[in-house]
Amino acid sequence: MLDVKDVVAGYLAGSRVLDGFSMSIKKGEVVALLGRNGMGKTTFLKALMGHVAVTQGSMQFDGQEIVGKRPYEIARMGMGYVPQGRDIFGDFTVEENLRMGLLGHPGMSKDIPDWAFDLFPILRERRSQRGGSMSGGQQQQLAIVRALIGKPKLLLLDEPSEGIQPSIVQEIGRVLSRIAKEQGLTILLVEQNMELVLGMAQRCLFMENGHIVYETDQVQALRDDPTPIHKYLSV
Template sequence: MLKVENVIAGYLAGSRVLDGFSMEMKKGEVVALLGRNGMGKTTFLKALMGHVAISQGSMLFDGQELAGKKPYEIARMGMGYVPQGRDIFSDFTVEENLRMGLLGHPGKSKEIPDWAFDLFPILRERRTQRAGSFSGGQQQQLAIVRALIAKPQLLLLDEPSEGIQPSIVQDIGRVLSDIAKEQGLTILLVEQNMELVLGMAQRCLFMENGQVVYETDEVQALRDDPVPIHKYLAV
């Protein structure tokens, strides 16, 4: 599904926010990418989506190289992205925001499917309401459905629990886990909320200084042996 090798990238010429970053994901996996602030997690998601150019390395998605492609081309290849801060259109209604998720996908219906409203029923109840009047949690639900509506193969989530009440975080985790299991959706999750990580992820990758320095597929063992969490996440 995704194979990344020795990627170097940054925001200024010669800078290395990502410094030899490598990782792999299989179809249907839910993987959490963890690390302190400033270690390159968000930069990596932006590089995958074509928002940050890489200066070295390879990023293969279903065997196709992502480097050099435009964000809309990457989206058409089957990648969905929910950025940190959500980036919903505040002056648009729920329906109008969801229609934006269907743009740029030739061959797909332009009608919002019923299942999109079934994921988070509050969106159906308030489908004609301006999104800017929503709480942070409701906006996050809207942003997630907007990313899912084009049926991506890989969903990138950047801090989906940030600033959201625990009950909505639990709903988001449950819905995404169900979709991953039932539909084989692959999810790459950047997150600080360990309860959400432990509830969703099958594998955890820990970053330091632009590289993956530790990984484990014994995710639940982190509850009893939190040494990696303290080592790579504690300030």
């Protein structure tokens, strides 16, 4: 599904926020990318989506090289992205925001499918409400559905629990886990909330200084032995 090898990327000429970054994800996996602030997690997601230039290395998605492709081309290949801070259109209604999620996918019906509102029923109730007037949790639910409405193969989530009340975080985790299990959606999750990570992820990758330094598929064992969490996440 996703194969990344020796990637170097940054925001300024010569900078190496990602410095020899390599990782892979199999179809249907839910993988968490973890690390302290400033280690390059968000930069990696932006590089995947074509928002940050990759100067070295390879990123293959579904067998196709995506380095150098434009964001809309990557989205049409089947990559969905929910950025940190949600990035919804505050002056648009819920329905208008969801229609924006369909615009980048020529050939898809422009009608919002019923299942989009079934994921988080509060959005059906608020479909005529402006996005900017909703709570942070509802905005996050909207951003997630907007990304899912394009039927991505891989969903990138950047800190989806940030600033959201625990009950909504739990609901988001349940919905995404169900979609991953029932529909085979592949998910790459950048997150600081370890309860959400432990509830969703099948594999954890720990990042420092622009590359992966530790990984484990024994995710539940981290509850009993949180040594990697303390080592790579504690300030």
